[in-house]
Amino acid sequence: xxxxxxxxxxxxxxxxxxxxxxxxxxxxxxxxxxxxxxxxxxxxxxxxxxxxxxxxxxxxxxxxxxxxxxxxxxxxxxxxxxxxxxxxxxxxxxxxxxxxxxxxxxxxxxxxxxxxxxxxxxxxxxxxxxxxxxxxxxxxxxxxxxxxxxxxxxxxxxxxxxxxxxxxxxxxxxxxxxxxxxxxxxxxxxxxxxxxxxxxxxxxxxxxxxxxxxxxxxxxxxxxxxxxxxxxxxxxxxxxxxxxxxxxxxxxxxxxxxxxxxxxxxxxxxxxxxxxxxxxxxxxxxxxxxxxxxxxxxxxxxxxxxxxxxxxxxxxxxxxxxxxxxxxxxxxxxxxxxxxxxxxxxxxxxxxxxxxxxxxxxxxxxxxxxxxxxxxxxxxxxxxxxxxxxxxxxxxxxxxxxxxxxxxxxxxxxxxxxxxxxxxxxxxxxxxxxxxxxxxxx
Amino acid sequence: xxxxxxxxxxxxxxxxxxxxxxxxxxxxxxxxxxxxxxxxxxxxxxxxxxxxxxxxxxxxxxxxxxxxxxxxxxxxxxxxxxxxxxxxxxxxxxxxxxxxxxxxxxxxxxxxxxxxxxxxxxxxxxxxxxxxxxxxxxxxxxxxxxxxxxxxxxxxxxxxxxxxxxxxxxxxxxxxxxxxxxxxxxxxxxxxxxxxxxxxxxxxxxxxxxxxxxxxxxxxxxxxxxxxxxxxxxxxxxxxxxxxxxxxxxxxxxxxxxxxxxxxxxxxxxxxxxxxxxxxxxxxxxxxxxxxxxxxxxxxxxxxxxxxxxxxxxxxxxxxxxxxxxxxxxxxxxxxxxxxxxxxxxxxxxxxxxxxxxxxxxxxxxxxxxxxxxxxxxxxxxxxxxxxxxxxxxxxxxxxxxxxxxxxxxxxxxxxxxxxxxxxxxxxxxxxxxxxxxxxxx
Numbered sequence: 001x002x003x004x005x006x007x008x009x010x011x012x013x014x015x016x017x018x019x020x021x022x023x024x025x026x027x028x029x030x031x032x033x034x035x036x037x038x039x040x041x042x043x044x045x046x047x048x049x050x051x052x053x054x055x056x057x058x059x060x061x062x063x064x065x066x067x068x069x070x071x072x073x074x075x076x077x078x079x080x081x082x083x084x085x086x087x088x089x090x091x092x093x094x095x096x097x098x099x100x101x102x103x104x105x106x107x108x109x110x111x112x113x114x115x116x117x118x119x120x121x122x123x124x125x126x127x128x129x130x131x132x133x134x135x136x137x138x139x140x141x142x143x144x145x146x147x148x149x150x151x152x153x154x155x156x157x158x159x160x161x162x163x164x165x166x167x168x169x170x171x172x173x174x175x176x177x178x179x180x181x182x183x184x185x186x187x188x189x190x191x192x193x194x195x196x197x198x199x200x201x202x203x204x205x206x207x208x209x210x211x212x213x214x215x216x217x218x219x220x221x222x223x224x225x226x227x228x229x230x231x232x233x234x235x236x237x238x239x240x241x242x243x244x245x246x247x248x249x250x251x252x253x254x255x256x257x258x259x260x261x262x263x264x265x266x267x268x269x270x271x272x273x274x275x276x277x278x279x280x281x282x283x284x285x286x287x288x289x290x291x292x293x294x295x296x297x298x299x300x301x302x303x304x305x306x307x308x309x310x311x312x313x314x315x316x317x318x319x320x321x322x323x324x325x326x327x328x329x330x331x332x333x334x335x336x337x338x339x340x341x342x343x344x345x346x347x348x349x350x351x352x353x354x355x356x357x358x359x360x361x362x363x364x365x366x367x368x369x370x371x372x373x374x375x376x377x378x379x380x381x382x383x384x385x386x387x388x389x390x391x392x393x394x395x396x397x398x399x400x401x402x403x404x405x406x407x408x409x410x411x412x413x414x415x416x417x418x419x420x421x422x423x424x425x426x427x428x429x430x431x432x433x434x435x436x437x438x439x440x441x442x
Numbered sequence: 443x444x445x446x447x448x449x450x451x452x453x454x455x456x457x458x459x460x461x462x463x464x465x466x467x468x469x470x471x472x473x474x475x476x477x478x479x480x481x482x483x484x485x486x487x488x489x490x491x492x493x494x495x496x497x498x499x500x501x502x503x504x505x506x507x508x509x510x511x512x513x514x515x516x517x518x519x520x521x522x523x524x525x526x527x528x529x530x531x532x533x534x535x536x537x538x539x540x541x542x543x544x545x546x547x548x549x550x551x552x553x554x555x556x557x558x559x560x561x562x563x564x565x566x567x568x569x570x571x572x573x574x575x576x577x578x579x580x581x582x583x584x585x586x587x588x589x590x591x592x593x594x595x596x597x598x599x600x601x602x603x604x605x606x607x608x609x610x611x612x613x614x615x616x617x618x619x620x621x622x623x624x625x626x627x628x629x630x631x632x633x634x635x636x637x638x639x640x641x642x643x644x645x646x647x648x649x650x651x652x653x654x655x656x657x658x659x660x661x662x663x664x665x666x667x668x669x670x671x672x673x674x675x676x677x678x679x680x681x682x683x684x685x686x687x688x689x690x691x692x693x694x695x696x697x698x699x700x701x702x703x704x705x706x707x708x709x710x711x712x713x714x715x716x717x718x719x720x721x722x723x724x725x726x727x728x729x730x731x732x733x734x735x736x737x738x739x740x741x742x743x744x745x746x747x748x749x750x751x752x753x754x755x756x757x758x759x760x761x762x763x764x765x766x767x768x769x770x771x772x773x774x775x776x777x778x779x780x781x782x783x784x785x786x787x788x789x790x791x792x793x794x795x796x797x798x799x800x801x802x803x804x805x806x807x808x809x810x811x812x813x814x815x816x817x818x819x820x821x822x823x824x825x826x827x828x829x830x831x832x833x834x835x836x837x838x839x840x841x842x843x844x845x846x847x848x849x850x851x852x853x854x855x856x857x858x859x860x861x862x863x864x865x866x867x868x869x870x871x872x873x874x875x876x877x878x879x880x881x882x883x884x
Contacts, residue, residue, distance in 0.1 A: 172605070174720040177622065177624055178621065179620065180620050181619050181621075182619055
């Protein structure tokens with residue numbers, strides 16, 4: 001089949017690899033210039049935490065090692081208290097499993113190279129989708145040299161992100177459910193540069209400055225620097241709107257983030273010039289439509305954009321590629337049937353991780369700082385060591401397994417029942433022992 | 443102020459009357475042709491049930507009597523059982539209050555005449571909004587003779603319905619929350635014609651054929667006919683997709699709607715040629731944005747489209763006009779301030795009626811047929827007669843009052859507490875009486 005993929009971001013490129021491997025001819029359109037030449041926009045480097053779902057998807061097309069070469073493993077989180085006190089916590093019970101810090105730009109470059117190298121793949125940059133008619137099969141793209149038309153597109157897959165042009169064309173079909181929901185928080189990127197080639201903080205951790213209603217995080221980059229991200233309210237006290245002068249910003253950082261402030265020489269310049277990004281959750285249904293000429297489908301953020309607080313946006317999008325590939329296999333590469341099956345299996349998982357990601361914001365900015373949270377994690381890790389493979393925390397099931405997102409909570413409920421039964425068993429055994437002891441003493 | 447209103451439907455026309463009365467110059471743009479000349483599309487006559495909120499809004503600009511002249515009062519609902527058995531139920535305890543059947547086309551014609559007659563109002567048909575930039579104040583309309591541009595628009599109000607072009611231009615502003623959600627049900631209009639100038643059924647009722655998972659309703663028109671609307675699933679057994687041949691349609695009607703089938707000579711033709719409409723709920727926030735040149739706001743369905751099952755879509759939109767007029771008065775006709783206040787007061791009410799309308803579908807198609815429902819209504823009406831002005835049912839508070847939608851459920855809860863206290867008082871008094879009786883007999 002001739003397949004059109006719209007969007008040469010992370011998911012569009014990986015999906016192209018999967019489709020080309022199945023023998024499809026893929027044309028990959030991207031509205032921006034080639035990012036390998038153009039570079040990232042200021043304040044939009046956006047580090048990712050690649051975990052098992054993403055790695056599994058890369059592994060299946062032989063890209064995992066190449067990607068991991070440029071990544072830094074983060075086996076735990078490091079919480080920074082206001083007084084500079086540090087608390088490190090492993091993500092896994094054995095302390096060995098890690099999420100991996102990698103720059104979006106580097107990852108995209110590797111995936112673009114891989115997609116371009118596949119047989120039957122053509123990549124066209126600077127092509128912005130402006131028209132899509134599933135009944136005539138006609139696509140229109142805006143380019144620097146005017147509009148370009150494509151006729152008789154058989155399959156169009158929108159991998160064009162949270163503000164998907166493909167989805168926008170589907171939005172006005174009757175029966176298309178759609179929602180976009182913004183947090184009252186924005187984000188802004190800052191930098192902690194290397195100091196004589198060395199890291200200002202431990203590079204083997206995801207750093208968090210939990211401050212109750214807001215937070216900062218930092219992920220290590222190769223070469224000694226960290227990319228920091230502020231997650232602050234858009235308005236009100238301590239918000240981006242509120243902290244609008246260098247004096248206020250400096251005062252706020254010295255009060256709330258003193259250890260970071262001491263290693264951020266470019267803070268005021270970064271703060272002034274880097275944009276405030278928005279945090280949106282997008283849900284829609286159906287993810288596919290079948291016109292008389294063209295089958296249209298959505299994958300990744302185009303189908304289910306989520307907030308970044310579980311580090312699962314790209315991982316979930318990569319897992320989409322695995323699932324769609326599996327569905328194509330099961331349906332003999334009938335895209336209409338495969339896309340229907342894909343949505344049936346995948347929608348509930350996408351809805352679940354969207355909710356988990358929203359919940360995890362509160363956990364990261366607030367709860368991780370509490371003693372109760374630290375104690376709970378300790379108990380969970382002890383249980384995991386005591387019941388290896390039979391007890392796993394939610395964080396581990398999300399980040400270090402490929403258990404479908406929607407099956408995680410039911411599994412946790414079963415684990416709890418199991419632990420409660422085991423605990424009851426222990427108590428009962430203890431009671432019996434006491435009883436026999438008492439009897440033997442009589 | 444020079445105000446641009448987009449959409450000359452019911453709400454756009456009434457809003458224009460209110461704004462012109464405040465002394466604003468209003469240009470009213472409509473993408474369709476003048477409906478007074480063009481007439482309604484086939485199967486899109488759409489009868490409305492005008493109730494107190496709508497009438498109150500019309501009364502304030504002196505239009506209520508003119509509208510009611512063409513309306514038919516429906517003081518209750520008439521349920522049609524499959525065996526032809528009829529059950530009539532008054533909407534109000536005193537049997538006097540009625541909702542009013544009127545055709546959308548007639549009502550729109552009256553409101554257009556009224557708007558055009560106001561000083562400073564200009565109406566432009568066949569103008570479809572294609573561009574809106576709140577920072578340059580430039581609007582673009584597509585017309586039969588090409589694009590038309592308007593410069594320096596100060597205030598733009600979108601009254602352009604569920605698929606609002608004004609809202610679509612707002613949708614891509616960061617922070618704009620939006621959802622559209624469709625029911626799995628569609629609707630189709632049919633007709634019960636007059637028989638020798640007479641009505642086939644009692645014209646003093648809204649007729650309902652509740653059939654569990656689907657239903658038909660009929661509203662009387664002047665002249666002896668009824669406009670019927672089927673609300674059926676889109677797919678599955680008994681759906682529009684399922685009943686796709688005259689034989690199947692005839693068989694389905696003779697089995698489930700025999701009394702109606704007997705008086706519908708044009709059924710098969712209507713069924714074949716009238717379109718299936720969709721039922722969508724739209725929610726968004728904010729309803730207004732302020733650019734450097736232009737303030738943009740949304741009213742009516744453009745801000746909060748709801749399903750028709752509480753008969754409140756137009757009534758709610760008319761009430762919007764009253765509230766926005768009140769806010770303009772309080773804010774000295776500062777539109778930015780008035781629109782912010784309007785949303786603050788009105789959003790929760792719009793959200794509430796959206797939920798009530800969804801809930802009422804289940805009530806109409808299923809519960810109204812049950813003995814428990816009839817009994818509950820009898821008890822409620824008895825309470826209303828016993829506690830006049832102090833006890834009102836939800837239906838009456840929605841349809842026969844202007845109590846804000848969001849205040850209805852809290853009021854009902856208070857009423858219930860009051861009734862429970864009264865009942866407890868009665869029981870206590872009874873107990874005392876019994877006690878003293880027992881004592882006196884000792």
